[in-house]
Each structure stands twice: as structure tokens, then as C-alpha cells.
Amino acid sequence: MTAGVEFRGLRRMFGRTVALDGLDLTVRPGELMALLGPSGCGKTTALRCVAGFEHPDEGAVVVDGEDVTRRPANRRDTGMVFQSYSLFPNLNVRDNVAFGLRVRKVPAARRHARAAELLELVGLPTHGERYPHELSGGQQQRVALARALAPEPRVLLLDEPLSALDAKVRLTLREEIRRLQLDLGITTVFVTHDQEEALSVADRVAVMREGRLEQCAPPAEVYDRPATPFVAEFVGTMNHLPGRLSSGEVTVLGMTLPVEGPLPATPEVDVLARPEAVLLTPDPDGEGLVVTSSFRGSSARLRVRLGDLEVLSDVPGHDTVRLAPGTRVGVGLVRRPVLVAGRAGES
Template sequence: MTSTSPAPTLERLGEGATVELLGVVKEYSGVRALDELSLTIRPGEFVALLGPSGCGKTTALRALAGLEQITAGAIRIDGVDVAGVPVNRRDIGMVFQQYSLFPHLTVQQNVEFGLQMRRVSASDRATRAREALEMVSLDHLSERYAHQMSGGQQQRVALARALVTRPRVLLLDEPLSALDAKVRVSLREEIRRIQTELGITTVFVTHDQEEALAVADRVAVMRSGGIEQIGTPEELYLTPATPFVADFVGVSNRMRGSLVSGVVTVRGSRLPSIDPALPNGEVLAFVRPEDIVFVPASSTAPGDFSGTVASTSFLGSLRRTTVRLDDDTIVSVQHSVEERFEFGDAVTLRLTGRPVASSPVEG
């Protein structure tokens, strides 16, 4: 049946939907890609699934979309189990890594396509497509074809096409990985702006930690089909729950130390342990580059240690310098651009004393 009612605008979509994955299992030939994965996403929340290749993040997204049938568990949207519901009835918008635009259709026609499948009237389709294209700043290119547009523009079209149907949930499967660095940063900020304005519940899959930390309300770090830790970007970076998270999120130096009663001693400095349950013994401490500072030779103190500059890199707003210590350990130091060092310079370092994650040294 063709709709003849006035076309509503792409206004804020209320509070968004609640998404729940409850004990989800997905097996391929007896191998678990998802191992009793449980995750609750609040209405209007932007959650990133972050992890290395093969951790299950894309499988989780495809299961939520209905593109993969789960082996066990439940998937609920606003309390309704959708595990057996076909893709086209889940009311989900999805943007893939590949733009998947129809080459024989114009931008306007590509965006209208989902509405056409829903038998929305031609006038309503045109109005809603224009509104979606305005949202992604492409209304002036509505008559172009895909081959006439840049990669970033094509991905904006894909985003408009996903949003024009007003889905309850938006799924983004590594949508920025094919773009160059500058376009990637610009588009991720635009995605976040649009998501916030619409209030749509969003799941974003990426292997790029910077992307995840920059845009998400919460980040779920995945490993071997499960969630290693979920929290705000600040929580994951400052208080990683496991050595895997500490090592995967951000940059960390691995420095040998000893743990006694919740305090890790590394090169004479006493650092609070993030994990109070870790048993006493020899450990590898994960020390962030910004938690090591250079000390003038005239200001040395007990616990300072020396090394030789191995390399230094200018990163725009900061520098990162690697130092070889006396036992051949290599550490990375993040510091201001005003501090400049050359290869072979003798330097003195100091730990700032911030809490650290650590893992037992085996053997």
C-alpha cells in the first residue's frame, strides 16, 4: 500500500532502542566465533566494538543485523527477541566498510531505494531523501553517480541511505577503514554529530582504537568471542581491567617489576597496582609513555634511571622518543615538542607514579 501522508522530517528519533545480546553463541564447524557474549546497550547510546582481527566483533554485528543465525542465546531490541526475525523486519540501518552503492542509480535514487522497498510514495521518498542528504551535507550532489564521487562522499551517501528509513538501531561495520586519515577523522566526527542529534542507538565496529575512543560513549574490547572489558574511553585507558586491555588500548611500555601487597616496584619507583587481586611476585608492568618523564641531570632523585636515545618522532602536538635502558629494555616517552633529543643522547628518566596494570611473569 502506497503512503499518501505528509513526509515527516528526520528529527530526533526519541530515546532510541535498548539492544541486548544475552549469552550469544555462534559456532562455525564447532569453533566458537562468539562465546556466550552478553552486552546491553542503552537507548541512544553509541557503543564501539573494538578488538583485533578474529575476535568476533563483526560476527556480533552481523548477528544483531540478522545476517548470521546464532547458535544459542538471545538478541533483543526493546525487549523483543529478534533472533528468528528476518533482516528486513528488524528495523535496523547498516553501513558497511564497502559503500555498496548501486552504480546505475543517482545519489538521490540510492538513498530512496530503501523507502521504495517499503512502498513509500514517490513524493515522500524524494522529500525524505533530500532531508537525509542535507544531514550529511550532500544535497547539492543528489544527481551524481557513485563513480563521480570521492570515497568519503560515497560513505556519506551510504550513511544517508541507512538513516532515511528511520531505523531503531544503526550498525556501522568498519565504515571508515577504506578512507584516508584526514577524511576518516572528519567523517567519524560527522557520524557522531548525526548520531547525537538523532538519538539513535548505534553500534560501531572497528579495529582502530583511536576511532573507538574518539566517538563512543562506551567501548567493548573483545577477545576470542567475548568481551574482555566494557567502559568509557577514559575507564579503559586509565583503569584497564586486564593486561590484554592495557596492551591493546593505547600504547604501553612493558617493564619488569615486583608486586607486593598491591604495590608494583619498577626500577625503584613504587606504583599502585590497578588490580588489587593480583598475587605477589614478579610482574610485567604496563607503563604509559606519558607516565615517564625526562629529568635534568641536576635534578636526579632516588628511583630515576638512565638510558640512551634510540629514536625520536615529531607528532605535531607532541613528541615520542624511544630510549634504550642499561639492560637493553626499550621504552617510549611521550613529551612536549619543546624537549628535543638526538640519537645517542644520554638521558635520565623518572616514572610519574600513576597506577599501572600488570601481569605475572611466567616461569
């Protein structure tokens, strides 16, 4: 049985440092929610409050309608996977997976059957008699995942579980985690500072900053329609183009576009534009000059010198011939509402 999770006005202080500053967030039953943000934003503290390893100074943690804020960790019905695996070196893989069941005094035959079932599920059916030191990092993390799932928790908590792995293993394992989560339908909270990881696995992404929630939305919405300049900067690559505000619109690159989101107090602003929103047209008299081209198969990223600026533009791969380095280009933007931020140095 899965359960929803609610963070209600969570506040947590460590000395004078504010780790959580009134966090309000709801994770729906069966959903994979990614908590995304830079180091120190409070995402791990929020996760540990759900697990029962931290207790908020104010607010409540509610699981399936029950306030569990002061309930001990061993009575919360959650499973947690850590960045560092935390396997018991003196136990073999089967006994590591079955450890939580042994604590619950489940009979040995049932423990071993459940361990075998989960090792099959995570792709390690023949590794039960091995010890942690005989496994790769990716295999150890699969065992840790199986151990967390063994007691059939209502909520699965993942604290940067892939950050210690190399890139190829990380990609494979994040796909496996998502497959398992969908197959089991278990409510999952996944903490990461890796934007690509969050966008690729989550049903919704909660972007955090300084203990507060900046935006919570499906991945495509967080990327395409960031709620704040911070989200726009943190998720994906962003160009800063000088513009001028007037009557809720901004003039940039000779175009006038509507503005969405908060409006700075000063008319001189930076227009935030993704590389794919920057349009290039070959033009011998164009104000831009293609400096470099990085081919990526179906697309290419071009670096364009525009006066004192350098602008990034993503174009279809087949356009790299007509937009080779040294080509002069006209530079424009896709006609849609844009997000703006106060220009650095402006009061």
C-alpha cells in the same frame, strides 16, 4: 524513536571456530557503542546478529525490550552501513537513498523529499542525480549512511564503515558520523579494529577478544584504567618494564607502586606503563640515554635506552631542548596504581 540493544549470552560457532562465546553487553538508547578488537574477535558477528544476517546458536538479541533473535532482518527496524558501500550502480544517488522507502511502498513524492533531506544532512545536496561511479569513496559512504537512515531505523549499525577510505577522509567522515548520531539521537553500534577511531567517536567502547567481552567503559576509562593486560596492550602504546611483586605491590625502576587488576602467579612481572606515565629527568649519571626524539607539536615522543630495554616517553614539546638525543636521564614513573602481566617466558 531510539531503542536499547542487549546481547544476552550470545554464542555462535562456525564449524569448530568460536566466533561468540557467551557475549553479554547492553547498548543504551541513544548511545554510540564501539565494538573494538582484533580481526576474528567476534565484533562483526555480534553486529550481524543484531541485523539479522546471523543467528546465534545460543542466547538472545533484545531490541527495546523485544526478543528479535529469530525475527527476519527486514523486520528488525535497523539500518546498516557496510565497509564496501554496497550502493546500487544502476540507480542514481537520490534513488539509492530512497531505495528502502520504495521497498516499503512509500509514495514517490515522500521518498524524494526524504532523500533530499538526508542528502542535505550528509553534505551532498546537489549530488542526487549522479551515479555511484561518479562519486569519491567518501561521498559514496555518505550516500550509504543516508540510505541507512532513510527509513528512520531505531538502531544504526556500522560495520567498519571507514576502513576503505584514506586517512584524511576517514577523519572527516568519522566526525560527521558522530555529529549526525548526536543530532539524531539514534542508538548506534560501530564496529572497528581502529583504536583511535573507537576512542574518538564512542560514548563507550566494548573491547572484545576471542568472542568475549574484556571491558566496556567510556573511552578515557578504557585508556587510563584498562581492566586487563590485553586491553592495555590493544588500546594505545604500552611499555613493558621488569618488576617484582610482593604483598600486592610491585617494585620497578627503584620505586614501589600499588598494583591494580589481576595478579600473576609469579613474582617476576612486566609492569605496563603508558609513555606519558614515564618521567625523565636530565642527569649526567642517569641510567637512561635519550636515543631519538619525534616532535609532535605540543608533545614529543622520546625513545630511551635503559640497559637492555628501550622505553618510550611522551613529554611536553618544550622539553625537547633539555631532553635532546644523547642526553642521559633518570627514569621513573608517575606514582599511581599500575597494571602488571606475567613476564614472557615465565610459567
